[in-house]
Amino acid sequence: MAAHTKLISLCMIVKNEAACIARCLRSAIGTADEFIVVDTGSTDETIAIARSFGAKIIEAEWRGDFAAARNVGLEQATGEWILFLDADEELSAGAAQELRTLVQSQASPGILLPIWNLLGEEEETATINPVLRLFRNDPRHRFEGRIHEQIAASILRAAPDAQLRLGETVIRHYGYRPSTVAEKDKIERNTRLLLQAIEEEPEQPFHRFNLGVEYLRAGRPAEALASFRSAKGAASFERLSYAHLVFKYEVRSLQTLGAWQEAAAAAREGAKLFADYADLWHCLAESLCSAGRWREAISGACSALRAGPPTGVYHTEDGMGAHRTAFLLGSLYERGGRVDAAVHWYVESVRMKPSLLPPLLRLCRLLRVNGRGDELPALLERRFAFSTEEGSLKIASLLLDSRCYAEAVQWLRQRAAGPCWGEASAAWLMLAEAELAASEGRFAQARRWAAKALDDGHGYWHEPEPEPGHGHGLGQADGEMPVWLGGRHPEQGSPLGEVTKPGVEKSQTQASEYAKDRRQSYSMGEAKCRLRLLYAAVLQITEGAEAAAAFCQGYGADVRGSLAQELAACVAGILREEKAEQAASSGASGDRLARVLQAVGESIRHGSDEAAHGGVEGLAAWADARLEQLEQSLQSRSAGATVQRVLRSARLRLAGCEGEA
Incomplete structure (x- = not known):
């Protein structure tokens, strides 16, 4: 392991990332004192671009193991702290001052940063995940896991009483955009590696959970549902840091299958355990609405708003418990013919996010x-x-x-x-x-x-x-x-x-x-x-x-x-x-x-x-x-009220609204 002569080392693993690596490295200038780039077989201009930013290049053979590849870079890092990013990510503006100040006054061995996974070609749709991305450079801290590699387990083994901290610097991740996923065939690769990981560690629920996510992204909701329910069957499941997310994706799988009543039941089950997790209340409202129970759906949406945007270790989507839920509530009132209430919540949705x-x-x-x-x-x-x-x-x-x-x-x-x-x-x-x-x-x-x-x-x-x-x-x-x-x-x-x-x-x-x-x-x-x-x-x-x-x-x-x-x-x-x-x-x-x-x-x-x-x-x-x-x-002609309501409902639907007779 190299001696610590710098404050922060940026460590990356890459392969054929010429299209995006410059954006990533440019965003880290001023934050990291050195760039360590492990290349696993690029055939494009990735290495040349990284060198133009002064990066130290380590060429390593790809062995189908993300943790092993990341650990190669850690061995060469000379910073007191390790920041790890992927090439399709970038740090938000202001990261240098925020992160360098944070690590110099931090006793914790690790810091979680919010990852905004941008799902559309614009930035309006995103999931937000707090992930351990900044940690002390210590030979005991090494990544584990063939895919969806984790560092937290080794950190907590080295210091069982350690408390991880939350930072505010946002990392934008562009790799889940449809164009990027299709281009790099990530879903097929990830599924293959996860199935191999399950063969090696069949009792590890984290692999089952991640496999379910890949199946859901691939449009295979029945297989996704089976994987999520398998993860739920693990011992002490409720204590897992990602248990709330298993519930949510179980609900999403059932929604995709059109099993609205079952989706509502799963959302209620999860909300009992995680009452402050707005995403589950929001999903409950969606499921009840699609099941024709819009009055109950209103109650679920109100619970999501009371919970507010999830914080801490919760993985969420932008707008849950806030503008997105207010928009849903407006459509629910609209569906029930309560125009003034719908107008109020549409206005509130924009007030919460003016660009909407x-x-x-x-x-x-x-x-x-x-x-x-x-x-x-x-x-x-x-x-x-x-x-x-x-x-x-x-x-x-x-x-x-x-x-x-x-x-x-x-x-x-x-x-x-x-x-x-x-x-x-x-x-x-x-x-x-x-x-x-x-x-x-x-x-x-x-x-x-x-x-x-x-x-x-x-x-x-x-x-x-x-x-x-x-x-x-x-x-x-x-x-x-x-x-x-x-x-x-x-x-x-x-x-x-x-x-x-x-x-x-x-x-x-x-x-x-x-x-x-x-x-x-x-x-x-x-x-x-x-x-x-x-x-x-x-x-x-x-x-x-x-x-x-x-x-x-x-x-x-x-x-x-x-x-x-x-x-x-x-x-x-x-x-x-x-x-x-x-x-x-x-x-x-x-x-x-x-x-x-x-x-x-x-x-x-x-x-x-x-x-x-x-x-x-x-x-x-x-x-x-x-x-x-x-x-x-x-x-x-004073026609019947029912006929007029049907016509009004049809006009609302033509306008993209939710009104019903």
Whole structure:
């Protein structure tokens, strides 16, 4: 063993990690005094990248034993403390000061750090596990276990009365993201090694537990359930540090199998032993809800909120006992028809995690379907504080995506004189006005709004004159130019950039600029893109597919597939026309509706996820508008309450909500 000449040594084992090792090592600069990298057979640039960070490289043959490989690195470490990371992990900002201060004032032989296992391609979904990652460099401290190797057992053997401490520095782990798991075939490798470990140590419940986790990740819930129940059968199971997690994964396996009553029973059993573990109460609420026992589910969700986010040695998921449980509680109240309670908990969910958007989307759709959409601007203003333009535009985008067009216009107009108003806000208000016009069947006006916003001042756009008597009652007469574009009239050139008339050839640069604009979700560029799409959607309705295709030419291959996103705004307008035409036996709206549904079908067949999603939204908008008409018709005829509840339930489900008859 090397002499201790440094404070912290970072020890890693790697193989073909060129894609991510630089991120890991970069995050440890300033924290560790030396990098010890054990390479077990890389054939890519892993070793060269590690050397560029000054790492000491030890090449070792892979023997199918993670503990043995890690111990090779420990033998070479000269730090008083060992920090171990995997190449697909990184330390959070501020780690250097936090960890170096912590170890210099620490009598404990080991420190647990929270590992955030990121499950999606974004950071919104994660499990959080406190894991022993920082420990004193002592020849008695060595890893054990062929796979899912552990250091705690050897530390506690050396000092049975030692107490491990909890640190706050977060380690982000990217290796459980679907793309990474598929690329490296980790599940198959882990399963093979765990089966071998079970042959060697058949009485070790930890192997059974980890095998169950791999089976569950592989989509084999029945085998996972058997493994978890085998682990539960171990002597003194309740005293194991991971017993709470065995219960939780047993419940998850039963949920995956659709055994909701059995899942609820397993969650109750676990909650009796671990009453302060919010994850089990949350899982209980989910299971009871799916079993049709939503009133009992509410009680379970409330217990999870009372327990609060798990701390200490509990392994958890982000939001358990907090924003995720509040969101669940909102959906439970929504399912029971208690709209005000649902609204309260959706708001609470966002209050707990302000970056969360799904609860706000549900809130907007819920109030719209229940005929209370006009309450949204005041509600949002009252319950939230918006200090940036981006925050305000997030709300505007959610209102538009929820088909709350008039409310989006009102929301943005209320901010026209505020300190957070800018060119992006002006562009989004143009979009909201255009979508509102389309949703009311004022297609010529929708085209004019888009044209005014996109006109480059060269006379390419020749829109029809305003139709008399079609104002939307929000204080802006048809055909008038709003005053909130910073004093710039379209005839003087628009701040929204240049577009070309239908049929004019566009360059590849413009197509790439379109794609760039689309990546900025709440930017002026995104509003420009949606205005182009809306213009094309209205062309599709009023003049046919060829006119829309000519307009879209040059904006990128995915643009026509994205039209359904804006076609959804037009569906209600077409049905309004249809209702007005029924007495005159006109077929114009029917022809337009056929064009929309044809375009929606083409979007779904287009192939991209965005196109398919937009197509489904278009179909949902059509179905919702039809059901709304039927609902209004039944109300005027005093139809039975049961029938009306069924229609309302169907509309809520189309909106992605949970309402039931």
